[in-house]
Amino acid sequence: MPEPIRIQLRTLTPLWTGGVETGKMDRIHETGLIGSLRWWYEALVRGMRGEACDPTEHACSYDAGKPNHGLCSACHLFGATGWSRRFRLVVQDTTQPDGDSGSRQPTGKRFKRGATNERPSWYFTQGRGGTITVSLIPLATDFDPQVVVGLFKLIEQHAGLAAKTQLGYGWIRLVQPPPFDEAGFVQAVQTAAAAKLNSSEGLPALSEMFFAQIGTSDPALTAMLNLKYDVRAAFRSAFGGDQTLRHFVCGAVRGNQRQAAKVFFSQVVDDTMRVWGWIPNALPISGITRDQVVDQIKTTISQYGPPVRSWREYNSPRDTMTPLQTDRAAFLASLLQEGGERWP
Numbered sequence: 001m002p003e004p005i006r007i008q009l010r011t012l013t014p015l016w017t018g019g020v021e022t023g024k025m026d027r028i029h030e031t032g033l034i035g036s037l038r039w040w041y042e043a044l045v046r047g048m049r050g051e052a053c054d055p056t057e058h059a060c061s062y063d064a065g066k067p068n069h070g071l072c073s074a075c076h077l078f079g080a081t082g083w084s085r086r087f088r089l090v091v092q093d094t095t096q097p098d099g100d101s102g103s104r105q106p107t108g109k110r111f112k113r114g115a116t117n118e119r120p121s122w123y124f125t126q127g128r129g130g131t132i133t134v135s136l137i138p139l140a141t142d143f144d145p146q147v148v149v150g151l152f153k154l155i156e157q158h159a160g161l162a163a164k165t166q167l168g169y170g171w172i173r174l175v176q177p178p179p180f181d182e183a184g185f186v187q188a189v190q191t192a193a194a195a196k197l198n199s200s201e202g203l204p205a206l207s208e209m210f211f212a213q214i215g216t217s218d219p220a221l222t223a224m225l226n227l228k229y230d231v232r233a234a235f236r237s238a239f240g241g242d243q244t245l246r247h248f249v250c251g252a253v254r255g256n257q258r259q260a261a262k263v264f265f266s267q268v269v270d271d272t273m274r275v276w277g278w279i280p281n282a283l284p285i286s287g288i289t290r291d292q293v294v295d296q297i298k299t300t301i302s303q304y305g306p307p308v309r310s311w312r313e314y315n316s317p318r319d320t321m322t323p324l325q326t327d328r329a330a331f332l333a334s335l336l337q338e339g340g341e342r343w344p
């Protein structure tokens, strides 16, 4: 059995793992971390053209008689009906309540449409902040802890961990990260994907995502809310103001029906904000391409003012490090190599 690995991480923006009914977070819930790790693993596997099912729709179930035991690569690692997760994750939680709570509004001329002096607002709930030590305990001989370390690395460098990432929660930094074999990680994802190749159109895939880093001198929540508002406003006028497209990209709430946003904005850490998202090739309306939609997002971000420091995107001329990179493995490796962009 592989040795357990310990990963210590520090939060740079509040972490939200949910897990309680009252809307308050009493502690870090492992399920929130595992859900996030699984989401990213699925996106990486799909980005390599492998099959990763949508566990909210039709998760696999174990069947000894089928190829791969009837499991997609994500279910093989994270578990499915009749098949347990290949590792246990134990959290040593030394966090404290952290972050704002209550309604917060964008600034400037960002008023609610149709109202003269009312601004839109977003509601924040206090998360947790501080240091967490995560132990990865292998439960199967074929479990490679480096895969999970790699997922934490990707999240650390480009995205956010756990929930409420659409409100900028979950920016983490690994403190004294364990030894990490980047090439081995990329190879492991590639091998997992190759075990069962399939189109997963309509589900998040790394090859349809983008990751931007933006400089800003605006305060943490203000910058995020302003830019979040501006992107939504841009989709109100662009593409004929198509509402289906706007809701698809920016998310929407209608009664109890919630459509998840596909673009995420971090809170500001050291004058830097992250924007990332998944814009699929298959859009809900015809006549508009993924490229046009991502261009619109990039233009809006650029117009916000501060320079876009970096833009990462598979096989795209917009990518500032490896433009038009069509090698999926090389692209993933390059995402993990950006050691120069770390903040305290």
Ligand SMILES: [Zn+2]
Residues within 6 Å of the ligand: 052, 053, 054, 059, 060, 071, 072, 073, 074, 075, 076, 080
């Ligand atoms: Zn599955």
